Amino acid sequence: xxxxxxxxxxxxxxxxxxxxxxxxxxxxxxxxxxxxxxxxxxxxxxxxxxxxxxxxxxxxxxxxxxxxxxxxxxxxxxxxxxxxxxxxxxxxxxxxxxxxxxxxxxxxxxxxxxxxxxxxxxxxxxxxxxxxxxxxx
Amino acid sequence: xxxxxxxxxxxxxxxxxxxxxxxxxxxxxxxxxxxxxxxxxxxxxxxxxxxxxxxxxxxxxxxxxxxxxxxxxxxxxxxxxxxxxxxxxxxxxxxxxxxxxxxxxxxxxxxxxxxxxxxxxxxxxxxxxxxxxxxxx
Amino acid sequence: xxxxxxxxxxxxxxxxxxxxxxxxxxxxxxxxxxxxxxxxxxxxxxxxxxxxxxxxxxxxxxxxxxxxxxxxxxxxxxxxxxxxxxxxxxxxxxxxxxxxxxxxxxxxxxxxxxxxxxxxxxxxxxxxxxxxxxxxx
Numbered sequence: 001x002x003x004x005x006x007x008x009x010x011x012x013x014x015x016x017x018x019x020x021x022x023x024x025x026x027x028x029x030x031x032x033x034x035x036x037x038x039x040x041x042x043x044x045x046x047x048x049x050x051x052x053x054x055x056x057x058x059x060x061x062x063x064x065x066x067x068x069x070x071x072x073x074x075x076x077x078x079x080x081x082x083x084x085x086x087x088x089x090x091x092x093x094x095x096x097x098x099x100x101x102x103x104x105x106x107x108x109x110x111x112x113x114x115x116x117x118x119x120x121x122x123x124x125x126x127x128x129x130x131x132x133x134x135x136x137x
Numbered sequence: 138x139x140x141x142x143x144x145x146x147x148x149x150x151x152x153x154x155x156x157x158x159x160x161x162x163x164x165x166x167x168x169x170x171x172x173x174x175x176x177x178x179x180x181x182x183x184x185x186x187x188x189x190x191x192x193x194x195x196x197x198x199x200x201x202x203x204x205x206x207x208x209x210x211x212x213x214x215x216x217x218x219x220x221x222x223x224x225x226x227x228x229x230x231x232x233x234x235x236x237x238x239x240x241x242x243x244x245x246x247x248x249x250x251x252x253x254x255x256x257x258x259x260x261x262x263x264x265x266x267x268x269x270x271x272x273x274x
Numbered sequence: 275x276x277x278x279x280x281x282x283x284x285x286x287x288x289x290x291x292x293x294x295x296x297x298x299x300x301x302x303x304x305x306x307x308x309x310x311x312x313x314x315x316x317x318x319x320x321x322x323x324x325x326x327x328x329x330x331x332x333x334x335x336x337x338x339x340x341x342x343x344x345x346x347x348x349x350x351x352x353x354x355x356x357x358x359x360x361x362x363x364x365x366x367x368x369x370x371x372x373x374x375x376x377x378x379x380x381x382x383x384x385x386x387x388x389x390x391x392x393x394x395x396x397x398x399x400x401x402x403x404x405x406x407x408x409x410x411x
Contacts (some may be wrong), residue, residue, distance in 0.1 A: 036312055069206065
């Protein structure tokens with residue numbers, strides 16, 4: 001059985017943000033003994049990844065690290081007409097990925113204790129972001 | 138329902154290449170109300186990722202960025218006998234990933250307007266590449 | 275049909291390790307004409323990726339590369355109280371990913387000849403690691 005949900009995220013500031021609860025509030029996993037949940041982001045300058053759901057400095061260190069490793073204004077960029085944050089946003093999106101796939105067990109996401117779903121918003125003014133959640137059971 | 142397709146890609150030059158249309162020309166998504174499409178590449182020196190399908194300088198900037206961040210001839214490489222492009226190709230493949238998973242909705246890939254599927258060819262002479270496409274519905 | 279397996283990995287030293295055989299020894303793919311296998315790791319400081327299953331220097335070069343590109347003790351880290359290996363471990367985990375999805379064809383993983391599943395153990399003393407394997411057919 002396949003069920004799909006469209007989720008429109010409000011505009012987030014540039015950086016990494018926990019969105020696990022937003023996703024869980026929109027999907028119905030009850031009665032699913034075993035399955036998979038795929039979250040897909042329909043954008044090329046924002047990403048999804050899984051990491052620590054507790055200390056917020058992990059998320060700010062993510063922003064610092066990816067800003068350092070994917071610099072703005074690199075001398076070799078040709079795709080510069082949408083601003084200095086644009087090409088790095090594309091590169092960060094592919095480095096981190098456009099989707100996450102998570103097991104469902106006994107009606108719940110089978111995440112580790114410390115795992116949450118991050119939105120990586122890589123643009124300065126990314127605006128609303130659209131997710132498609134697909135549940136297999 | 139599960140359907141699988143083998144796709145043999147012709148040889149591409151080193152760099153990033155849009156392959157969305159090639160994949161769509163080979164799979165039948167008609168009649169699928171909701172599902173997922175997984176594309177898997179059977180190689181360790183090429184990758185799959187999703188990014189902008191419009192301006193080709195995005196793809197050339199991908200090549201420049203990953204060449205800068207995963208350098209050839211790093212002093213610490215031990216796996217050097219297949220040439221200077223080989224170990225970086227392995228590292229790029231794992232940084233970007235071996236597969237992409239995309240929702241299917243109403244008989245079409247539910248990609249964002251600007252999203253396309255990229256082949257990352259990380260070898261100088263990678264030759265033909267084999268994909269396995271799995272469609273769930 | 276969905277089948278799930280819990281696999282507890284023994285403690286591995288920091289670095290990259292082939293775990294394909296361990297996974298295959300625990301799952302039953304016989305009789306599956308076409309499907310997908312998803313392996314998910316329930317931790318935020320270890321990762322899963324697919325790369326070369328032959329020369330072990332590929333795996334040691336992975337360790338060298340990610341240590342160079344995700345340094346310990348970066349001046350901008352705020353999340354430092356769990357030790358110098360902790361924040362880099364989170365960043366490596368998200369760069370490489372928390373899960374791999376692999377096609378199943380005719381009762382076998384449809385990997386390329388040179389592909390294997392790597393555990394990326396990014397902590398100095400990561401301890402046991404829990405995997406969830408979900409098989410769709």
